[in-house]
Amino acid sequence: DGGITQSPKYLFRKEGQNVTLSCEQNLNHDAMYWYRQDPGQGLRLIYYSQIVNDFQKGDIAEGYSVSREKKESFPLTVTSAQKNPTAFYLCASSPRTLSNYEQYFGPGTRLTVT
């Protein structure tokens, strides 16, 4: 069964702690993405990766970090420098980054920081 998995579904952390969100895909896609969604809002791009060992900042990368050591994995770390980390985080992948390729999204991780 091909797809994208994100874990955990819900995550709770105290302020000042770093937290890593997992994203795995078995679709053999080269490109992977991380988005953040706040209530009632659209998605905002945090980071993206077009190929293993390469990644680029999106629109709101400050306070976040990523790695892409394996094709199937693209973990996101929310650092203590992120001022408002509570949000719904979505990971996606696509064969390429071109506009004629659809993105496949994971189920999301809801992070709550208190």
Place this chain on the structure above:
Amino acid sequence: LAKTTQPISMDSYEGQEVNITCSHNNIATNDYITWYQQFPSQGPRFIIQGYKTKVTNEVASLFIPADRKSSTLSLPRVSLSDTAVYYCLVGDFKTIFGAGTRLFVKA
């Protein structure tokens, strides 16, 4: 990057056809138009994609006029389960996912 404009919300009744129009005046020559559906607390799901004229699949149709400055997603005979947010994207992943159109289907 092409900017898109779509209605914030729409209401419909079960069994009706729903058309959601998206404006994208500065679409680039090589941009595709893609529509996604999102239910609460879930990731968006691809619905349909097109470049010009009309595209139809098992769930929707996409109408694109010759000037490609707008597109219309058509959902035939909606049901309560079609209540969701619908996003229109033009171009690649760097396109901003706006707030989308909240469709509410009533019984």
